[in-house]
Amino acid sequence: MRLLIDVGNTSLKAVLWHNEQAQPADINNLPWLQITEVIYACVGRSDLLNDILVQAASNNITCFEAKVTKTLGDLVCAYEHVGNLGIDRWLALIAGFTLYPNTACIVVDAGTATTIDVLNSEGLHLGGWILPGLDLMTSSLTQNTQRVFDDGKTPFTNELGKNTPNGLKNGALVATIGAIEQAKLNLTAQKTEQATQIIFAGGYGSLLQQQFAGSIFDSLLVMKGLNYWYELTETV
Numbered sequence: 001m002r003l004l005i006d007v008g009n010t011s012l013k014a015v016l017w018h019n020e021q022a023q024p025a026d027i028n029n030l031p032w033l034q035i036t037e038v039i040y041a042c043v044g045r046s047d048l049l050n051d052i053l054v055q056a057a058s059n060n061i062t063c064f065e066a067k068v069t070k071t072l073g074d075l076v077c078a079y080e081h082v083g084n085l086g087i088d089r090w091l092a093l094i095a096g097f098t099l100y101p102n103t104a105c106i107v108v109d110a111g112t113a114t115t116i117d118v119l120n121s122e123g124l125h126l127g128g129w130i131l132p133g134l135d136l137m138t139s140s141l142t143q144n145t146q147r148v149f150d151d152g153k154t155p156f157t158n159e160l161g162k163n164t165p166n167g168l169k170n171g172a173l174v175a176t177i178g179a180i181e182q183a184k185l186n187l188t189a190q191k192t193e194q195a196t197q198i199i200f201a202g203g204y205g206s207l208l209q210q211q212f213a214g215s216i217f218d219s220l221l222v223m224k225g226l227n228y229w230y231e232l233t234e235t236v
Ligand SMILES: Nc1ncnc2c1ncn2[C@@H]1O[C@H](COP(=O)(O)OP(=O)(O)O)[C@@H](O)[C@H]1O
Pocket: 007, 008, 009, 010, 011, 012, 110, 111, 112, 113, 133, 135, 201, 202, 203, 204
């Protein structure tokens, strides 16, 4: 059984991977006797991992930290300085490429930040964008203006706003939708014949997925990426 950990900027997520399936993990009560290895990725506070890594060491369990490399199999990273790309983005790309081989993908991870990454059907990462996540978009406006307010109950929809919370929430949503639409243009410019698969992950992934017909939401995308990263890296 593998322990997979993804430390984001809002929360640490952990699952136990066994028989090709994820089970929820209680990080305060881990079944160390059954864990064979720990594989983790961190873009958030690395100190959140200290306790778990100490426990793993005292149980003689090896820990692997996933890192971005220029290539992984046929997948090629767009960044010149690959160490600057968020590992969560790379893992989501690894999962997208593995789950949808020979298919152009737009991978959207909507958490604290919303990242949008474009991958062509050959596995070439063309690049991407980092946007404030939906909550950061709205809070940056309410915190830096006198009169823009949220009421804590208005949902995000794609309609025109007719009051302030509506204008605020919907503005954040359509800005994000617009960026994803813009990402699609980068693939049509590449004359990709096959349809593009849009894949969503992250806390707001499910909400965004509903805006794009034919797209999918995979709450475990980064975890699957961790598993594939480990399997592909070990065999190289
Ligand atoms: N059902 C949900 N579960 C978790 N987070 C959610 C949910 N709906 C919206 N969110 C928002 O998603 C963000 C957290 O997403 P997550 O992918 O865990 O972030 P990160 O990877 O940055 O830690 C927060 O802004 C949170 O308010």
